[in-house]
Amino acid sequence: DGGITQSPKYLFRKEGQNVTLSCEQNLNHDAMYWYRQDPGQGLRLIYYSQIVNDFQKGDIAEGYSVSREKKESFPLTVTSAQKNPTAFYLCASSTPGLAVMRQFFGPGTRLTVL
């Protein structure tokens, strides 16, 4: 089955702690994305990567970091510098460079700060 997996489904973080959210895809997609969704709101782009070993900041990158060492994996670290990290985090992937682009989304990780 091809798709995008995110883990864990629920994550709890203490104040001052870094946590890492996992995102894996077996769709052979080049591009991967991380979004944040707050209650009743749309998605905002945190980081994106169009190719291995390269990534770009999105609209709200402060307090977050990413790596892209493998095509299949794009982990997101929420650092202690992110002052309001409680949110629903969604990972997506797509194949850029085509006339038609469609993003596929994972099931999400809900992060709560205790």
Added chain:
Amino acid sequence: KQEVTQIPAALSVPEGENLVLNCSFTDSAIYNLQWFRQDPGKGLTSLLLIQSSQREQTSGRLNASLDKSSGRSTLYIAASQPGDSATYLCAGSNNAGNMLTFGGGTRLMVKP
């Protein structure tokens, strides 16, 4: 910078009703537009993708249109069912097609 707005934020209708969800965007240079469905606590499922050169797309009871000149897209749902209850989000992409700007979504409830 592209801004995408969805009105209404919430909508409740009786089963069987035809309905229209609205999406407006500020930059007419939008490349393509997607409509997504999101169930509570879940990821997004792509419903319809309207390419740059197209004006509408249809899938079953769903029809989406795109009017770049007026900065609007609509999602038409025919003969609504309780299973259609979800949040519907629209998102426009830039001319490279790889960056999406999302609206805030419309939360739809279809009552039996």
